[in-house]
Structure formats: structure tokens, C-alpha cells
Amino acid sequence: MGNGRKSSAYPYASGGWGSVKAVAKILLQEKAPLTDSRVLIHQNKPDGFMCVSCSWAKPASPHPFEFCESGAKATAWDITAKRVTPEFFRVHPVRELLTWHDHDLEEAGRLTEPLRYDTATDRYVPVSWQQAFDAIGAELRRMNPNSVVFYTSGRASLETSYMLQLFARMYGTNNLPDSSNMCHESSSVGLKEAIGVGVGTITLDDFEKTDLMFFFGQNVGTNSPRMLHQLQDARKRGVPIITFNPLREPGLLDFANPQSPADMLRPGDTQISTQYHQVKTGGDTAAILGMCKVVIDADDRAVSAGEPPVIDVDFIRDHTNGYDTFAQYVRDANWDDIVRVSGLERDAIEAAAREYMKANAVIAHYGMGLTQHRMGVQNVRMLCNLLMLRGNVGKPGAGPSPVRGHSNVQGQRTVGITEKPELAPLDQLARQFSFEPPRDKGMNIVEAFEAMLDGKVKAVVNLGGNLVRSVPDRLRTEPAWAHLDLTVNIATKLNRSHLVHGKTSFVLPCLSRIEIDRQASGVQAVSMEDSTACFHGSRGVAEPAAQTIRSEPFIIAGIAKATLAERSSVDWDAWRNDYARVRSEMATTWPEMFHDIERRMWTPGGFPRPLPARERQWKTKSGKAEFMVPDSIGEDPDMPEREPDSLRLMTLRSDSQFNTTIYNHDDRFRGIKGNRMVILMNPSDMAKHGLEHGDRITLQTIAGDDVERCVAGLTVVPFDVPQGCIGGYYPECNPLLPLWHHAKESKVPGAKSIPVRVIRTMAAHAG
Template sequence: MSDELKIEDYRNAAGGWGSMAGMAKVVPKEGVSPDLLDALRRQNKPEGVMCVSCSWGKPAKPHLAEFCENGAKATAWELTRERVTPAFFQRHSVRELDGWQDYDLEQAGRLTHPMRYDRATDRYVAASWDEAFAVIGAKLKTLDPTKVVLYSSGRASLETSFMFSLFARMWGQQNLPDSSNMCHETTSVGLKNAIGSPVATIQLEDYDHCDAIFVFGQNVGTNSPRMLHTLKDCAKRGVEIVTFNPLRERGWEKFVDPQNPIEMTVGAPTRISTQYHQVRAGGDISAILGICKIAIEADDKAVAEGGERVLDHHFIAQHTVRFEEFAAFARAANWDEIVRESGLTRTAIEDAARVYMRAKRVIAVYGMGITQHRYGIDSLYMLVDMLLLRGNVGREGAGPGPVRGHSNVQGQRTVGITEKTELAPVERLKALFQFDPPTEDGWDTVESCRQIIAGTAQGFVQLGGNFLRATPEHAKMKEGWAKLPIAVHIATKLNKSHLTPAQDETWLLPCLGRMEHDMQATGRQAVSMEDTFSHIHGSVGKAKPASDTLLSEPAIVAGIAKAVLDANPNVPWDAWVGDYGQVRTAIENTYPDKFGNFNDRLFTPGGFWKGNPAAHRKWETKSGKAEFNVPRAMNASGFAEAEGRFRLVTLRSNDQFNTTIYGYDDRFRGISGTRMIVMMNRSDMLAHGLSERDTIALESDAEDGVERVVDGLQVVEYNIPAGCIGGYYPELNCLIPVEHHALESHVPAGKSVPVRIRKGR
């Protein structure tokens, strides 16, 4: 990598030759092989292999190539020809490796052997699997299980996730944070409260029937590129797409289909958004309130003049509560405040409202630009309020459509990865497996961080992921992590979390990747995952494993469980490892309403739907109806305006998936060569006497007395609202206080972080 910042205006559409060039730049570094080509050919197709990247739906009738640029990068990343063997660790100390950048660590290749950290030499040394399980089990049995964290990344399959959560509860705890805690837990809490279902009410085919799509805080071109095919089809048939996002993101502007020869040669790109509104960070509450205010007042006028009603009063009366309270709030809302807090003009909001009022069926798409704020729940409630006004929940072509990130992060929650007793099938677990599950809530991500920082956590078992790098408050977290008695990492590649050793025991346990052939006692195994539309898909890997010393994730979880727990004849860990179908039967028995005939339906084209009561207008809320809610604030940031204070929006680049960095090219934003940048509005640059490429530092402005600083950041002029700045995650996570999170869901509030600028060194 070069640390030289390169800035070049990118004028092309998303997709097209740029996408092909992006793949050509990254994929060959990992090595093009027959296994890679076969995995891409089969990717996201019935009886194929499910991508390890995003969770966008897998159609029953797939495209010729049902993968995107970032999916190809993720597949090549997993099937790399590079290897991290015991000899690698003989050459490099842990202290040295901790100085490497994220990209370089993962480019070193696939882990091949179980490794134990040796403090005397500051190196990982090889061990046998028997030794690993024996030592880990012996250590864990000396600890208080309620003080050990069992974290899972969104890549783990339904089978592995079920086994992991069952192990936790049989051990007497449910400290089960996962990737959802860092991104879409606001959805799980907010939608559950408002409509009784914690996930999207729509399915992929609903996009064939909608009249309008309203988009909030989601970057389709980078985070879920396969969605662009759906959006293109919608745009071609005249669906109006109204986008609200602080940054101009190319995927929401125009798209060239790489699978369309005409578009790739002489055709014009498809325009995606018919309106694009650059809302201030956290300003979605006010923007949506403005739309609701216009619709409600238009309906009031229709009543007074005997005109056609704007709102769906039959739906409101039959299916909702607290409408009058919300309507009174919207009528009383002040336009000056709406405009100030949203950052949009009244005319812009009126333009969006006209689209909403004339559309018969509206889908509301959103991402972490809604969920990762202090008042993220209020943003989500406002989005639901807007949909409820015209009955746009629980009918064809309409409803909330959160776009989940990781490929199975939603599914993990479905099969028991949760710290909340109310969401766990306690009585069924007790009856099926003959043990007493814990009834005290466990730790989520924020509480796990608190306990690690405080020194009260006693251990961490990480099923994939890069927790230490992904979480806020990095400096304090690193100090606390080093005091943990044990850290166990189940992983495919080396990352930053592996390079802060725990006090007594630190282990790297290498596992098979999803693309790889998984042969167990009963033959080749399949795993399953859930997409963003609540469809369950089977996945079969066929690539040669990176090493014959790897174990599968289910085998590793079972090995740890057997080393820690007393034998239970109702939980046949070895039989489950030998036949994942038996795990699926256990899942079906535990969740019969969602997984009936699980094994028989595993390879249903397009996946099988686990169901959603709210999609049928069955509201499993406290009131028994869909609920209108009045927001507590007009902006979701959760902190006040102050002279010199900016709202930092943390972002992914185009060469990135979560903390995995594939390269240093953020093509759509025209930035390459380094990730140490800050995107600023030109007026803010002038006000601070800054020019492009100047070096600055960002410091936390959280008013909690803690110094948090990132230096060596270069300024990039960018089209972003005044008062807001953008920078990359995870490099800027250390500026987020652990207590700066969504109030109810505890999601770190990484989309509006209070910071100040100071001249760098």
C-alpha cells in the first residue's frame, strides 16, 4: 500500500466497467483458481454456495452471475492461495504484527493450524486440537461463566449459531453479543415495539409491486450491490425512488448492469433516484416529520373541503393506536425547526411528500444511517409512522425494508444468539435438552465493552469477527482486553483482535470457510443462513480446504462445549458434528413455527420464508396494534450544536466489508491510496482555514473528560452537508465513547459522533 492520497473525480455509474476493474484489481492478488471460478458460478443460486458478504435476497430465478464486485472480493479473500502457517509466526512476533495495517494482516493468508500464544517469545506456537480443547476447557471451567463473553460474527451459519447459543445457556449464561448489536439492533428493538415484528415485513418480490421507494441512510453501491438489479428494474418501470443520505453515493444515482452487453457498450446508465436529498447526519427525524406533517395537513384540508382523503383512515382506525397524538404533534411542528434540523429546504421536503401522497404502495429502505444514532429508535419510529399513515405495512408492495449487512447476522438472532431471555425459547430448551436455562439477561456489545474496560470480564470466545477492532473506545478496550484471563478466536484469517494477547491464555482456532468442502462422518455437509427478507437458504461448499488441519465451525464449538460441560445424552455433540442435518432437526424442534420440515426445504429455490406476523397485519405489540410514536428529539444525534463541533459520520470504502479491507480504492468517492482521510464541506474547510490534503487531527468532543484523538488525517473536499464530516470505519472508531450509543438498542452511534478539528502534526 502507498500512503499517498490520490483524489480523482469519478464520473461513471455504479456497476459497469468500473465494477469489473475493481474486481480485476483485487481478485488476482488472492489468486484466480478453478475453485474460485466454481464458487462464483454457483454463488447465491439454489443448491449453490451463499456469499459470505451481504445478506441481500437470493432470487429463485437467479441471474447468470448472481454475485457482485464485493461478493467476488469476499470469495477471493476466503479462497486466497496465501497461508499463515506456524513458520509465519516464527518469523513475526505479535508485537510486530500489531503494528501492521488491517489490510496487510489479512493479506498474509489463511490460518492453517491451532495456535497458542507464548508470552516468553511473544509468538504464536502450534498446538494440537486435543491440546487446544483440553487447555481451553480447563481454563473456562475455572471462570464464572456469567463473566465470559461468547461473541459471534454474522458469517456463522444457523447450525453453528444454534450450537454456540445452546452451549452458552447450558453453561449457565447468555452473554451472546453479535454483529447485530453493532448495526441493526435498533431495527430489532424498534420494529418489534412499533409493529410487533423485528425484521422486514417485505419480501424480494414486493419490489415488483411497489409504486415508490423511500431510502434512508444506506449505501447500496458498496454495501449491497446486487440490490441494484432490483432497483434498476423498479426504475425502468417508473417507480419513483426518493433518497435521503448525507453523502451523494453513486449507487443511488446511476447504474450500468455488468450483465447487459448493450448497457456495457453503447447504452446509457439507468438513473436510480428521482429525488436525492442530502439530509444532515441525524436529520431523518425532521425530514420524515415534514413529510408526515404535509400529508396530515393535506388530509385535514380534504376533510374541510370535501375532497379525496390522503390518509388511510380505515387502516388507521382498525390497525393502529395513538394516531391522534402523533397527528397533533405533526400539525404543531415548526417548519423553521424542521428545516434547520433536517438540513433540507421546505421545498425539497414538499417534493418528497408529493411522491409519498400519490403512491399507492411504498417500500421504505434503510440502513445504519437510521440505526446508528443516539436517538436511532426515534428515527425508526418516524419511518414507521410515515408508512402507517397510508396503510403501507402488511400489504403487497409496501412496508419497511431494512437492508441487513452480514450474510447471516439476522439468522443468528432467529436461532438463539441473543442476550435477552424474552427472546430465547427457554421452556422449549428446557424440555428438549433437559437442563435449566438461565433467566437473567446477559451482556450485549456495549455491556461487554463496559465489563472488559472495568476489568470484571473474565474471558472472551470469538466465533469469527474482529470485536476489539470493531468496537468503540479502542484504547481502553485494548487495556482491558490484555487483563482477560483467556481469549479464544475461531477465525479464518489474522486480524487486529488476535494481536492483543489475554493475560493467561490466547488461542487461534482456524476453521473451514463457507466456500470450502466440509466432509464429516456422514459425508459432505451443507449449512444454512437467513437473508434480509427472512428467507432460509442452504449452502454447500466445494473448494479444497486451505489446510487439512482445519476443523469446521460446528466441530470447534462442539469441541469446546464437550471440554467445558458435563455430558448430556440429549445433546449429542459428536452426532451433530457428523451430520448437520441433525442440528437442523434440533432447530426445527426448538422453533417449529419457523423451521417446519427444515431439512426437506433446505434448498428451496429463493429460500423458504420463516414468516412474519406483521406482514399479515397481525400486530404482536403490547397494544395488539401497530403503534404511532412521537419522537423525543428533532435530530437523532443526541448532542447539541456548539461552535466548532462537527458530526462525524463513519463510513465504509468501496474496498471494504465491515473491518475487512480488500484494498485502498474508494472508487465511487474518487479517493484512493490511504484510508486516513476526512471528507469535508468546502465552506467548513474555508471557515477553518483548511485546504485539500492538509493534515489534521480529530478529537472527541463528547464532554466526558476522556481524551480521544486520531492524528495524521488528510482533508478531502467532498459533497457533504455543512457541519458534517466523513471518515472511515474502523480507523475512527476510537473517537466513539462506549456510552455514545442508541438509547434502547445500545448500537454504537457511529453515524453522528461529536468531534472537533485541530491542526495535525
């Protein structure tokens, strides 16, 4: 079952001295002065700022240094001493900048002034803020609102997100996609169908009460290392942690706490995973089905023998619907199919199930390894099925735990960023602001780019993010972006989406959350929601990168005022001057959630969002938690029949990146140095394809349509990954992912399961 303690690529514990060195390196790289590097002391503290990267919870009693390696890198990236001034663009035309690597674009530094693209000189040139607002407003007024997309990255605060969704709806559209569409929309759909809420149900307190934790497709060591503190504490209490993940990741094997002198000075470290099962890519439903089969078979035997039941009979009877149908499906399931699709031996699945049956309270953590599949929603529903068998929802120490990868991606949905009108309080907004909101469904990310390819989308207001790089099918979608009539990019740093510009294009530099936000009414604070559905205040501590940049609320208010004019009942100037006014309106829209927010947002540990499922109240159609029978346990039933030598590609992030932001070209944990154009491959598959370490290959997607999708110049690296599965970096491998290859119900791109073939090789010695 693969319980070895070390990874061959990185034979050390995650954290430890490697983490300390990485933090020191990026602070030097960004030329962050000592006074600025001290801002890390305030990171994730009750009176400081919430990390701009991951959304893991802020504890009520924080560590002296409540940040991880990834969070420190994100902070250093924002407080860099490097600047991109108008002089930068006088030296570098856009056609030249398009040849730069993504890392080099962001590494150039912080944007300092509002800019407009000038066609005559092929350069971005400075404009005043009011000129930018007026020009953008004029462009938007002449467009059909449903031809405009308002995108929100997960870094936007609750206040900014609330303002943007209200502006878009007053303008006349529900086209409000966000970064959830790219990752955890499968959770939002699957959890809501299963338990009535679209978010996880655990809090930090549950870590102290749990008896067992599962991990599915979530590389905590890279994506949310602060969580390792809670995992380390749980392991010291003897809590088993069972991991299902295709790659053998050091962050899920061992951890040495870099903030603990004892951990740093002694030779040992904490084993994280007590069982590590390398499930095949796309085999999660089968693996979970196998565990359910062990539990239900054991219960059947117990009932026949007159022994206590294994399942939670009372919970299933009183709180669930559909158990009998699901249980019969499980009994009929064939072990040969489960083993073949999951890639795991039966005894490995049984070992995991035995631990599950011994535990009274179980948390199931998961990430995009479950959600970014054609059957992503089904994966989430199956995980809920497993938890519900033994009543592991709505009790202390138990529940589903989707680990969000962006700092407020969950919160922006809470305050109305959604393309689905049924999820927004439209009637309340209509009463509150005296307008009639649009009732038609808007576009999510996939739908927006499909419409862009068809010429139906004319403009994008891009609040953060780097959509040109992050979306699938880049070789098709990037040219479509360049044909837009208007692109508006609100950002801290330069990225590819700014350079692949529309006919009219603006880059508007905004404050980072780390920076002091001074407005007419005084210094401002913002709020956000973490992965455990708790709300926190956040207050910047660093001086702004330039006096000419503006806050996100200021920019949204300026565009909204210039676009809507007398059509809006909102005093946008008052809102941009005092964010407490925005929070007051949020509390009017959702009184049960945001009442007394000015006080409660500074509660150590945050204040929890009301979640009925935590109290075993089920806001589903039946009024009960819903079991689901899967459509198929196959990895991807709608893709073409696989070829004999085909491989299944999963896209990955390195320890030196956050989403599309690349801090450097190394991946310490996987032993990769100076090159992200690599493919991690099982040695048996290398031999089958006649490949050696260092050979270069081209991958081609097997999609069954008439579009050729290839990525060339990829270097093969042997790695501990299941046979038939390979790994390659995101966003470099995005051209291989068809835009239409997405989760059925949620339309999350299926980036963890792309069928490909090797179509050309070049020997290492020939390159």
C-alpha cells in the same frame, strides 16, 4: 433537491466496467487460480453457497452470475492461495505483527492450524485440536459463567449459532452479543415496538408490486450491490426512488449492470434516484417528520373540503394505535425547526411527500445511517409512522426494509443468539435438553466492553469478527481486551483481535462457507436467513485451504464437549458429524418455522419465515401497530452543547472493504487513492477552518467527559457533504466514538453522529 446525475468524486455509473476491473484485480491479487475463481458461478445459487458478505436475498431465478463486486471480493478473499502456516509465526513475533496494517494481516492468507500463544517466545505455536479444546474447557470450567462472553459474527450459519447459544446457556450465561448489537439492533427494537416483529416485512416479490421506494442512510452501491438489479428493474417500470443520504453516493445515482451486455456496451445507464436529498447527519427524524406533516396537512384540507382522505383511514382505524396523538404532534411541529435540523429546504421535503401521497405501495429501505445514532430507535419508529399513515405495512409492494450488512446476522438472532432472555425460547430449550437455562439478562456488546473495562469480564469466545477493531473507544477498550484471562478466536484469517491477546489465547482456523465441509456422515450443508426473512441452504464448492482446519460446528462442539462434559445431554460428536441432527433440533424448538427444513432449505428463492406483520397481525402490547411521538427532533439531545466551529462526524465504509476487512486502501467511488486516513469535508467548512485539499488535521471528540479522544494524521479531502458534517472511515475513526454514546434503547454505537473539533492542522506543502 439535488437531482444531478453524477458525483464529482466518481463521474461514472456504479457497476459497469469499474466493477468488472475491480473483480479481476482482486482475483489476481489473491492469486486465485482459474479453477477456484469458477466458484463464483455457484455463488447465491439455489444449489451453491450463500455469499459470505452481505445478506441480500437470493432470487428464485438467479442471474447467470448472481454475485456483485463486493461479494466477489469477499469470495476471492476466502479462496486466496496465500497461507499463514506455523512457519509464518516462527518468522513474525506478535510484537512485530502488531505494527502491521489491518489489511496486511488478513492479506497474509488463510490460517491453517490451531494455535496457542506462547508468552516465552511471543509467538503463536501449533497445538492439536484436542489439546486446544481441553485447555479451553479447563479455563472455562474454573470461571464464573457470567464473566465469559460468547460473541458471534454475522457469518455464522444457523446450525453454528444454534449450537453456540445452547452451549452458552448450558454453561450458565446469556452473554451472547453479536454483530446486530453494532448495527441493526435499533431495527430489532424499533420494528418490534411498532409492528410486532423485529425484522423487515418485504420480499423480492414486493419489488415487482411497489409504486415508490425510499432509501434512508443505505449506500446500496457499496453495501449490497446485488440489490441494484431489482432497483434497475423498478426504475425501468417508472418507479420513483427517493434517497435521503448525507453524502452524494454514486451507487445511489446511476447503475450500469456489469452482467448485461446491453448495459456494458451502450453509453447510457439507469438513473437510480429520482430525488436525492442530502439530509444533515442526525437529521432523519426531522426530515421524516416534515413528510408526515405534509401528508397530515393535506389530509386535513381534504377532509375540510369533503374530498377523499389522503391517509388510509381504514388501516389506521382497524390496525393502529396512537394516531390522534401523533397527528396532533405533527400539526404542532414548526417548519423552521424541521428545516434547521434536517438541513433540507421545505420545498424539497414537500416534493418527496407529494410522491409518497401519489403512491399506493411504498417500500422504505434503510441502513446504519438511521440506526447508528443516539436516536436510532426513534428514527426507525418514525419511518414506521410515515409508512403507517397510508397503510404501507402488510400489503403487497410495501413495508419497512432494513438492509442487513452481514450474511446471516439476522438468522443467528432467529435461532437464539441474544442476550435478552425474553427473546429466546428458554422453556422449550429446558424441556428439550433437560437443563435449566439462566434467566438473567446477558450483556450486549457495549455492556460487555463496559464490564471488561471494570474487570468483570474475564474471557471472550469470539466466533468470527474483529472486535478489537470494530468496537468504539478503541484506545480504552483495546488495553482491556489485553488483560482478559482467556481469548478464543475462531477465524479464517489473522486479525488484530488475535494479536491483542489475553493471558491465555487461542486462534482456531475454521472453514469458510465456500469450502466443502466433509464430516463423518458425509459432505455437509448449512442454512441461513437473508434480509427478507427467507431461509436458504448453502453448500461449499471449493477445496478447503488446508486439511488441518475444521468447520465452525466442529469447533463449537469440541469446546462444548470439553467444557460441559457430563453436564450436557447433547451428543456433540453426533452433531458435529451430521448437521441434519442440529436442524432437526431447531425444528423441534421452532416447529412453525423450521418444519421439514431438510427439503425446504433448497427451495429456489428460499422459504419465508412466518411474520405476522406481513398478514397484518400485530404482536405488540396493544395488539395493533403503534404510532410513536418522538422525544425530540434534535440530532443528539444528550451530548454537550455544540461549539460554534464543531463538526459532526459520520463513519463510513469504502467500496474496498467489508466491515473491518480492508481489501485495499482505495475508495473508487469517492476518488480516494491509497489512503484511508482521510476526512471528507464540505469546501465551506474547509474555508471556515482555513484548510486546503491535502492538509492534515487532528480530530478531538467533544464528549463532556474526562477522556481525551483524538485521531491524528487525517488528510482533508473536499466532498459533497452538508455543511457542518464530515465523513471518516471505519474502523480508523473508532477511537473518537465514546463507548457510552449509543442509541438509547438498543445501545447500538452512535457511529454516524460524533461531535468533534479540529484541534491542529498541517498544511499540505508542509507534510
